[in-house]
Amino acid sequence: MGLRIVAVLAVLMGVTGSPSGTVRPETVSVDITAHPNSVPETAEEPGQNVELGEEEAEEDVMATGELNPNHYPAQRAAKVVQHYLTTRYGSPYRLFGLQRVHSGNAEDVADTGRKYQLEISVHEIISNTTQKCSAEVFFPRGEKQQSPQVQVSCEELLNISTKAQEEALYQQYKMNQSLLSAQNLPDSHGHIEPDMKPLWHLGIVASSFVMLKESTENTLYNMAQVSNITQLATENDQLKFECHTLLHDMVSQEILPWKLLFTWSAAEGVKVLQMEQLPHCHSCEKPPNTD
Amino acid sequence: MITAVITGVIMIIISLSVDRHGCSNRSYRCKQAVFFLKVTMLNSVGLSCVLLLLSAVGAAVLESPPYDYYRYHPMSEISDWMVQMQKEYPGVASIVNYGKTYEGRAINLLKIGLSTEGKKKAIWMDCGIHAREWIAPAFCQYFVNQILQTYKTDPKMEKMMTDMDFYVTPVLNVDGYIYSWKDQTTRLWRKNRSPGPAGCDCYGTDLNRNFNANWGTVGVSFDCCSLTYCGSKAESEPEAQAVANFLQSRKDDFLCFLTIHSYGQLLLIPYGHPNFTAANYDELMDVGLGAAEAIEKIHGMHYKVGTSPAILYANSGSSRDWARMQGIPFSFTFELRDNGTFGFELPENQIQPTCEEAYSGALHIITYAHDKTFNGAVLTAAATLWTVLLAVGVTGANLV
Numbered sequence: 001m002g003l004r005i006v007a008v009l010a011v012l013m014g015v016t017g018s019p020s021g022t023v024r025p026e027t028v029s030v031d032i033t034a035h036p037n038s039v040p041e042t043a044e045e046p047g048q049n050v051e052l053g054e055e056e057a058e059e060d061v062m063a064t065g066e067l068n069p070n071h072y073p074a075q076r077a078a079k080v081v082q083h084y085l086t087t088r089y090g091s092p093y094r095l096f097g098l099q100r101v102h103s104g105n106a107e108d109v110a111d112t113g114r115k116y117q118l119e120i121s122v123h124e125i126i127s128n129t130t131q132k133c134s135a136e137v138f139f140p141r142g143e144k145q146q147s148p149q150v151q152v153s154c155e156e157l158l159n160i161s162t163k164a165q166e167e168a169l170y171q172q173y174k175m176n177q178s179l180l181s182a183q184n185l186p187d188s189h190g191h192i193e194p195d196m197k198p199l200w201h202l203g204i205v206a207s208s209f210v211m212l213k214e215s216t217e218n219t220l221y222n223m224a225q226v227s228n229i230t231q232l233a234t235e236n237d238q239l240k241f242e243c244h245t246l247l248h249d250m251v252s253q254e255i256l257p258w259k260l261l262f263t264w265s266a267a268e269g270v271k272v273l274q275m276e277q278l279p280h281c282h283s284c285e286k287p288p289n290t291d
Numbered sequence: 292m293i294t295a296v297i298t299g300v301i302m303i304i305i306s307l308s309v310d311r312h313g314c315s316n317r318s319y320r321c322k323q324a325v326f327f328l329k330v331t332m333l334n335s336v337g338l339s340c341v342l343l344l345l346s347a348v349g350a351a352v353l354e355s356p357p358y359d360y361y362r363y364h365p366m367s368e369i370s371d372w373m374v375q376m377q378k379e380y381p382g383v384a385s386i387v388n389y390g391k392t393y394e395g396r397a398i399n400l401l402k403i404g405l406s407t408e409g410k411k412k413a414i415w416m417d418c419g420i421h422a423r424e425w426i427a428p429a430f431c432q433y434f435v436n437q438i439l440q441t442y443k444t445d446p447k448m449e450k451m452m453t454d455m456d457f458y459v460t461p462v463l464n465v466d467g468y469i470y471s472w473k474d475q476t477t478r479l480w481r482k483n484r485s486p487g488p489a490g491c492d493c494y495g496t497d498l499n500r501n502f503n504a505n506w507g508t509v510g511v512s513f514d515c516c517s518l519t520y521c522g523s524k525a526e527s528e529p530e531a532q533a534v535a536n537f538l539q540s541r542k543d544d545f546l547c548f549l550t551i552h553s554y555g556q557l558l559l560i561p562y563g564h565p566n567f568t569a570a571n572y573d574e575l576m577d578v579g580l581g582a583a584e585a586i587e588k589i590h591g592m593h594y595k596v597g598t599s600p601a602i603l604y605a606n607s608g609s610s611r612d613w614a615r616m617q618g619i620p621f622s623f624t625f626e627l628r629d630n631g632t633f634g635f636e637l638p639e640n641q642i643q644p645t646c647e648e649a650y651s652g653a654l655h656i657i658t659y660a661h662d663k664t665f666n667g668a669v670l671t672a673a674a675t676l677w678t679v680l681l682a683v684g685v686t687g688a689n690l691v
Contacts, residue, residue, distance in 0.1 A: 068601070070595045070596075070597065070602060071597070071601050071602060072601070072602060072603055072604065075602075079631075097630060097631070097632055098630065098631075100593065125632060183475075184475050186633060186636045186638065187475070187636070188363075188472075188475065188478045188636065189362075189363055189636070189638070189639055190633050190636040190637050190638030190639060190641070191638060191639070222631030222632075222634050223631070223632075223634065224479060224634055224635065224636075225478075225479070225636060227475070246479065248479075248631075248634055248635070250555070250603070250604075251604050252517075252518065252519065253481060253497075253518040253519055254517075254518050255479050255518075
């Protein structure tokens, strides 16, 4: 008798074990309350104070004390550190990206501004190495927008020596019969010719000076493209370049064109002589072609 | 091919000209040799003909080179590809036109699913709502190809395609996408191509601020030149209307709404307005974190998960928020590679790894939504049945 029941159970196991193809959506009646579609949307009551377009006010309330490292206040401050490192240590053979924010803390400094303390990991793009850094970013408050102040200390920032490559490139560009020029780095498809890459890197380093200077708690700058970079006559052993760069601000989503005049040598690094924001001319668009 | 034909003709001529009557009557061996030669020749001819036929057929089948999913394609090629998919997978993939852009172009999606009787649940995926985010349409094409390739050999995918239909729009903002292909100065276009209101010279509305979800409240601009211009009113744009009209009548069928963007390596959940929390926030975070984990396993890329106001910035009028408000439970914005090094101009050599990891993430969400809807009930029923039977069996055994 017991055996027969076991046999029946075994047969039923074969039947109920594979649900594929036997269930129709309409016949599902168990546990329907767990289906999110049935949960009423009335939880969201628009009774609270809705601030129209004033994101800054909300940020003031939020970004103090210990920060969630994945949230935007710590992320925006960390991006400033990336730009700072690039201006200080960047070269045609050394570029930095923000890898991760591990922890962050923010505090108001009287009425003068807000200070962020961050533990981050920084990625050196060309050698593909990562290292940890401790940084402090101070965003000054005031009527006129001022650039943030940054202090960083990293484990072994300049461990991989790029001196030899930089010197070689410097000599090569200095000896050029004709002055170098390149456009659209990268191009529409993300492509850069290998021998144009050092020019792209130089453009990024120079642009980082602008991105650092222009950064606030309400911006997140990245390079969109070097639209044009042209070598000018060498002066005092410094290679000279003029470059048109497009910056992308993630927060406003705008593309901001800048014109830069800068020098570079393996010994002195990148020094920006002039930076000028160009008008971004929406009205200059031609009407669309009729296809 | 020509060589084979010539060889065949020569062989026929030889076999016809060689005649056993040329042998002397008494040479049996000669006659045998001639016979053998003829047979061999004719066999060779026959074989050549067969091979010829096979190669001709093969060439006809392989005539169109395989679609390169790891390059960026202009709109015309994407449209041709959609037609090709419909042709190659009849009854499984079909093109559905569901709207027109401002400039009068068709907005099409691919509906993919194995036909069954009865109403099916559905998954929505759209790419290219922002013109310059080229990696997004590339991903939609990859996704379509993947599910069509795998359902024949992967029982799980087959089951999902039996229970659900996939509605994939490779390019939603067609006008904007085409404009971004025009030349180097237009590559970074974001919005659609409708003209601004009277008195404003600039073109385009940010389609992802134009949906009827807290429209015009936060994270938008009313300056028509701004890249986050939300339009003259909610759903003022034909592209947004197309999505809303299509989903409005079908919203109860949809389990997932996945909208694909770049860049930033993020998975964003509703809502964009900081004062509103989705009723299933905890579940969305859970599933999102699971998807990010799945993504990281592929190529080690880290994707952050959270609401837009927490991770990125507050915004309103997004398609994801609108979908969630319609009751579609699993609404996610994907921001694909990279983190800012190349930004919108992601190199083509990163298309493959980006698509592979994003596919893994999307599949995690889709599988979760599917299993929750379909298997959940069956498992509960099976468990109940088992318990009852075991109880009966034990009682029965005791009674014997």
